[in-house]
Structure formats: structure tokens, C-alpha cells
Amino acid sequence: MEIILAHAHTLMYTILALMPTRYQRDNLEAMLGLFLAADGKPLPHYSKAKSESALSRFLNTHPWCTRKLIYHVREQALEQINSHCPLGRKAFLQVIIDLTTLEKCGKFKGLDNLINVYNGKRGLHIVVLYLVIGKWRIPWNFRVWRGKVTSSPSQMALRMVRKLPKKLTQKFQVKILADTAFGTKDFINGIRKLKYHAVIGIGCNRKLVNGYPVKLLHRRGQQVQLVGLNFPITISWYYFKRDNGQFVKRYIVSTQPLKASTISWWGKHRWQIEGWFKTAKHRFGLDKFGQGTLLGIYRWFILSITAYLLAYWAYLSSSLTDSLDWGKAAFLALSTFIPHLILSLLLLDIERLRPLALSHGIDITISRCKI
Structure with missing residues (x-):
């Protein structure tokens, strides 16, 4: 300690x-x-x-x-991790990716139209790459989404994954965990090219190569092939309880053949980043900025x-x-x-x-x- x-x-x-x-x-x-x-x-x-x-x-x-x-914050974070790295089998490096909205009202003239509407929310939208290794929780990287005519959130996330330091990716088993917004064919193909395994959310209307949507599947753990992918993936789902008490069915796919229960377990672990979002906003004022410049x-x-x-x-x-x-x-x-x-x-x-x-x-x- x-x-x-x-x-x-x-x-x-x-x-x-x-x-x-x-x-x-x-x-x-x-x-x-x-x-x-x-x-x-x-x-x-x-x-x-x-x-x-x-x-x-x-x-x-x-x-x-x-x-x-x-640079120095990241270097110290890496030293912290490496000095407490468990011996034996490689531990999992959970690379959790999500997009959060820092809601804003009013005009921000100096932000070059960075304040946009996404999924019905107006504000500054940032894609965050969050690392979990054992007891360590590290918000590693973020990118500001600049609107529909620029790079998509999944493209930004893929670039951040590519830039992960080798000190981490070679020392740990990398597991990419991402929400439905990042379940695009380009993102999944990009993660596969990097030779990482991923568990990613997809929409219920996502089409299989036979033309049917995934919501018509009745057995978890099947290997299926989605439109736009030239390799099979394993699908599962779980039920997520909303704040209003209602349960929502969440579909998730794994690029690695795993049991349905294991895929669901990893899929639920993605929600760890939501806890950080709440802490960062409600405790450390991440969304309370009032600066009129991007640098600020x-x-x-x-x-x-x-x-x-x-x-x-x-x-x-x-x-x-x-x-x-x-x-x-x-x-x-x-x-x-x-x-x-x-x-x-x-x-x-x-x-x-x-x-x-x-x-x-x-x-x-x-x-x-x-x-």
C-alpha cells in the first residue's frame, strides 16, 4: 500500500x-x-x-x-499496475468503451459546433476508453465526437484501442467490452484484425446472413453470422433492469467461442463504466465545465x-x-x-x-x- x-x-x-x-x-x-x-x-x-x-x-x-x-498521469498509472501485477496466469485487461453525454444548455460560441444532439440529448458527447485490471480502475483515453459529418463513435473507439500501449496489451489478456453503439461491422472487423477478443452489444434488429433478425433466435450460445462479417460469432442475451423497474433484453455477441453464460457475464461487466460516469459527474464535476474554448x-x-x-x-x-x-x-x-x-x-x-x-x-x- x-x-x-x-x-x-x-x-x-x-x-x-x-x-x-x-x-x-x-x-x-x-x-x-x-x-x-x-x-x-x-x-x-x-x-x-x-x-x-x-x-x-x-x-x-x-x-x-x-x-x-x-503523459505523466498515464505513466504513473502503468507503474501502479505493473508493481501490483499478479503472478502466474495472465490477468484480464478489460477495455470498456462507451459514449456519454455531458448535457449542456445555452450557446457555446467558441466550441466550433461541438455541442450536438445525439440520441435525443444535447451537449458534448465523449467516447471514453476505461480500463479495469483487478482492483484498478483507470479512465485511460477519451475523444470528443464532433458531429455526423466526422468520424463516428465506433471509428474513434477503434483508433483508441489501436493506441493502447504494448506494456499493457502484451502483459494481459485483452477483452474488449462495448455497448450497442459500437457493434458496427467496421468496429468488430477492426477488433478482429487487432487479434483481440470482444464482447459487444448489438441491436435486436441486426440481420443474420439468412435475412432474419437476431430477435427471432431462441437459443443462446449459437454461432451465427451477421451481415457484413465474414466469420461466425457467438450470440447470447441477458435481461437488464432499468431504473423504472422494467427489464430490457440486451443482445450481445462474442468474437470468441464461449458459453452463453460466460458471454452474458462479460456483457454485464461492461456496466462498470456507468459507475465511473456517475462518480465522475456527481463527485468530480466532469460535466460542470463552463469554458468557451476546446483547450479549456x-x-x-x-x-x-x-x-x-x-x-x-x-x-x-x-x-x-x-x-x-x-x-x-x-x-x-x-x-x-x-x-x-x-x-x-x-x-x-x-x-x-x-x-x-x-x-x-x-x-x-x-x-x-x-x-
Whole structure:
């Protein structure tokens, strides 16, 4: 567990060193402090450490290298995984792909028509590649969908899969898990060319080569051939319970011959990414961006993901054995990696409330103790 904390400390020191000036390092700490509040509202407006305009300039215009920050976050994530890799048989690397909508209202003039409507939802649509290896959960990559006239979500996802580092793909058994939106013939053929195995959702009206839709099948575990594919796949299905209590039949296919129960088991594991979407949005404010530039939005996403990873690693390094409480995990990360920020905010609150305390006959004195 100390190794996890050491890697997290290294990451924190490294990304702070990327900032060209002390002023920008302070801005970075202030932004991470907002994200690690884990209240889902990391807006610069709520910052007590820096002004809203200073943080806005930090996100949108200040010249610090975003790519280097991404590179170092990934490198530390890889080191974390490799230092805790189980011995023996290769473990499974679950590569989960999904698309989520960060819903937005109003006009965003500087985003070059990136705000679109997809499946009835208006906002910024991002394709996310999420890795699961044992206890590790890593949002590895994302792409912003730019509309119907550009690359489709499945094409973007295939490019992200191709760019997975060999340090991962050669060390683990890769299993691609994707939703129905990625069940296109091009995506499935592309995954097969990469020699990966996949379990992917498909629509109930998807046609077999004999002309019948898959919804007419009555036996799970059959090997069938879909239109557009020149190789057989194994099909199964399971029933998914919606929030309203209704059950929906989900069809899934495997490019590898597996038992129907195994295919359904892998198909259900795809939903792990939905838990991350909820955490990222409701705790770490992934969808609360208000920037008017694409650079500002990318930086917002990256800092939100970095805060998530720091909180998760702090939890893994702790002795907590109960269920994961993201509020406690985020505070643990904040008090571990940026303790002076907490203390500075505490001193500001004391100074602000000093007149109130004096009016009630309380004199607050702060002195530095010798250590």
C-alpha cells in the first residue's frame, strides 16, 4: 500500500513541476482542491484560494503543456499496475468503451459546433476508453465526437484501442467490452484484425446472413453470422433492469467461442463504466465545465480525471475496509497531497470569522508550534 502512495506522490510532484511559474502551480493546486472537494461543483467561482478570473485564464489561455500532464498521469498509472501485477496466469485487461453525454444548455460560441444532439440529448458527447485490471480502475483515453459529418463513435473507439500501449496489451489478456453503439461491422472487423477478443452489444434488429433478425433466435450460445462479417460469432442475451423497474433484453455477441453464460457475464461487466460516469459527474464535476474554448474543456476533463485517480489511489493506500466513500477518499487525497491548501483555507476562515468571535467574547490566537 505504501507503493501506491509513493506513486501518487510522485505524480503530484511531477505535474506541479510542469507548471512554468509558481503562480500557475498555485492555480493548479487550487483547481485540484476544487475537484477533490468531491461535491460535484468544482467551479472556479467557488474557489477561496484563487480568483475566478485567474483560474479561468489558467484553464483557457496560460501556456502549460497539457500533453505532458496526460503523459505523466498515464505513466504513473502503468507503474501502479505493473508493481501490483499478479503472478502466474495472465490477468484480464478489460477495455470498456462507451459514449456519454455531458448535457449542456445555452450557446457555446467558441466550441466550433461541438455541442450536438445525439440520441435525443444535447451537449458534448465523449467516447471514453476505461480500463479495469483487478482492483484498478483507470479512465485511460477519451475523444470528443464532433458531429455526423466526422468520424463516428465506433471509428474513434477503434483508433483508441489501436493506441493502447504494448506494456499493457502484451502483459494481459485483452477483452474488449462495448455497448450497442459500437457493434458496427467496421468496429468488430477492426477488433478482429487487432487479434483481440470482444464482447459487444448489438441491436435486436441486426440481420443474420439468412435475412432474419437476431430477435427471432431462441437459443443462446449459437454461432451465427451477421451481415457484413465474414466469420461466425457467438450470440447470447441477458435481461437488464432499468431504473423504472422494467427489464430490457440486451443482445450481445462474442468474437470468441464461449458459453452463453460466460458471454452474458462479460456483457454485464461492461456496466462498470456507468459507475465511473456517475462518480465522475456527481463527485468530480466532469460535466460542470463552463469554458468557451476546446483547450479549456480538455484541461477540465484531465484535471477531473486526475483528481479521481488521486482519490482512488488514496483510498487503495489506506487501511479502510468498508465500502468506498468518495467524499472520504477525496478528502484523504487532499489532506495527503495538498495539505497546505486545507490549512490555508482554514486560516482564511478563521481570519474572516475573527470579528464574529470577538463579538461573542472569544479571542482566537494562532501560533506556530515547534516540531
